Amino acid sequence: MEVGKKQLTEYLRAKLKVPIGKVLNENEVETVLIKKNLLITIGDTCSYNLITKNIRPDIIVYDFKNMRMPIEEKVKRGLENFCKEKVVVHNPAGHITKELIDAVKKAIERKKGCIFVDGEEDLAALVAMMHAPDNSYVLYGQPNEGIVVVNVNEEIRRLANSYYEQMEAV
Numbered sequence: 001m002e003v004g005k006k007q008l009t010e011y012l013r014a015k016l017k018v019p020i021g022k023v024l025n026e027n028e029v030e031t032v033l034i035k036k037n038l039l040i041t042i043g044d045t046c047s048y049n050l051i052t053k054n055i056r057p058d059i060i061v062y063d064f065k066n067m068r069m070p071i072e073e074k075v076k077r078g079l080e081n082f083c084k085e086k087v088v089v090h091n092p093a094g095h096i097t098k099e100l101i102d103a104v105k106k107a108i109e110r111k112k113g114c115i116f117v118d119g120e121e122d123l124a125a126l127v128a129m130m131h132a133p134d135n136s137y138v139l140y141g142q143p144n145e146g147i148v149v150v151n152v153n154e155e156i157r158r159l160a161n162s163y164y165e166q167m168e169a170v
Contacts, residue, residue, distance in 0.1 A: 006167035008094040008123065019142050020129070020159065021150030029139065029147050030055055037152075038111060038136035042125040046141040048075045051082050057139075059107045061124040063117040067143055068093075083114030093120040096164065100124060105131050125150075129160035 008016070024032065026049050033039060033055065041047040041057040045066050050057060062079055064071050087107075091100040100117065104127045107113030117124065125140040129152055132138060138150040150156055 005095060005097045005170050006164065007170045009166065009168050012163060012166055013094070016126075016163065019145075019148040020125075020156070021138075021148045023142050023146045023148050025146045026050075026053070029053075029149060032149055032151075033137055036135060036137050037133045038108065040108075040128045040132060040136060040138045042121060042128065042138065042140040044071045044075055044079060046139055046147050047082075048078045049147075050139070051078060056082075058111055059104075059113050059115070059128070061104065061115045061117060061121045061128070063119065063121040065120070066141075068120070079114075083116070086114040086116045088116045088118060091117050091119040091121065091124075094123070095119075095170070096123045096127060096167065101127050101131075104128055108132055126160045126163055128152075129156050130164060131157075 038058045040059040041050060042061045044062045047057060047060045047062055064076055087103050089099040089103045091097045103115045104124060108131050125138055128138045129150060132152045134153050136152045140148050142148045
């Protein structure tokens, strides 16, 4: 797999609007997280809502935005309280940078971490799916629908890698 900065194509943007996993509401999420390797959450609202339900993600990737708008102060405070130590990476909207990939891989190796993205974190879900071990869960928000729950396995890794490879190198 080639590592560098890649940009989402319009074709992939449309394709990725379809959830990769099962879409659940907040109350249904905890019922599926029974046996897991790692729990990785992507996004401020998704991560915060789980933390407030005493579900503790191993890895959180966030950017202090929700649908490109600043998040509420209570969400920001909740994430800051949970993420005492964080790594800051730069990742423009619609891109996956080497910096983001390296940070996610390192957090997965350590089995913990908070990654604050200066830019946009949405595509970090693909990165997590590409590198998380089997039976890890990657959760991300699906606007106006709920939380997407992806149980990582070889098929999911292949799909995520395929999407990544289809992105345009920049």
